[in-house]
Amino acid sequence: MNNESFKSLKKGEKAAKYSAYTNLFLALIKGIVGVLSGSVALIADSIHSFSDIFSSLAVYVGLKISQKKPDQKFPYGYYKVETLVSLIVSLMIVVTGFEIAFESFNDFLNPSIIQFPIISLLTALLSLVVSYYLAKYKKNIGHEVGSQALINDGKHSLIDVFSSLIVFIGIFASYMGYVSIQGISGMLVSILIIYIGAKLGKNDILALLDASIDPDKVELIKKIALEVEGVFGVHEIKVRRSGPYIFAELHLELKRGVSVKKTSDISMELEKNVKNEIYELDSLTVQAEPLQKNYQIIGVPLKNDLGLSSDITTHFGKANYFMIAKVKNGSIEMFIIKKNPAVIAETKKGIKAAELLKKENVDILVVDHLSEGPKYVLNEYLMGISKPNGNNLEEIIIYASKSFEN
Known part of the structure; x- marks a missing residue:
């Protein structure tokens, strides 16, 4: 793990810690107001926020363990702990969905009258706003450091926004005399929550199984x-x-x-x-x-232009001609002979000759000796080099093609 990776994990760890503190604050506020006002919805939302504390702590622990360096027992590192924690958070989202569905159905059957509705409404509104900015913060940090667990926890906090909105609507509806609205809207939102949790959990399971999901x-x-x-x-x-x-x-x-x-x-x-x-x-x-090819392009420096009867020269850069031969299935399929433009050059003849061979897409050069300049250029062009071996030009070309076969 490089230094940048370590810093990223530390940043994610800090975000998870702040999230746990914020959820503790929300849980206490909603719990106290819920008990005093008699709002079952606020009390349920308070319990939900307490479960969010454990969710954020799980992400914190996961990111903390992920920072451990690879060792003999875990040579690939502890990174999957973070994915495992992400799966746990996804399951908690699903459980939260069922929890809200149950509470909403119960509230639909047994609507309650709320005391101190204004204070209760302000508490639900505070929870909604704080949860929204907390969700945004965790998702941004999660994307920045590449932590799926933190991103999932951010989505969990976004669900808290819906949860607080349901509580707000329910309290307001109760205040206006429509006591059953909270239960109906709660059951609809719970379906969305369960779907989101299941989708996130599926991606986490695929990641744990090393599936290619990207x-x-x-x-x-x-x-x-x-x-x-x-x-x-x-x-x-x-x-x-x-x-x-x-x-x-x-x-x-x-x-x-x-x-x-x-x-x-x-x-x-x-x-x-x-x-x-x-x-x-x-x-x-x-x-x-x-590279998988069924043919080879062979380049040979020549003294003269006499077809397959031409003479090979040992002077690469000063060669008058180059034969460019295509070899397929152990025989020369075709060839051309090109004049070497580097012959008239005053300097860097070898380098200029090498550039000609590159232009002709030569795979293998037949040459007995190369100076450092052309050798470096040919190496950069990924060209193979074969020493002349054979009684005539055709045999030499065939040998060169076979020397680089798989």
């Missing part, structure tokens, strides 16, 4: 990978969420003959680019594979 992230990673110089294909992209973080793996298709260093450079560049776009990415596992 296809947009898969497409984004694929797009970023294909933009990296040297990547010709990408497949088997797997993305899983563990707590507030994302773990991804993929297979890259690179040209044959790519050096280990160049492969490492490409992987590091890809990981850096993905992390710039997906801040919650913890790690990206890259497996490089040779």
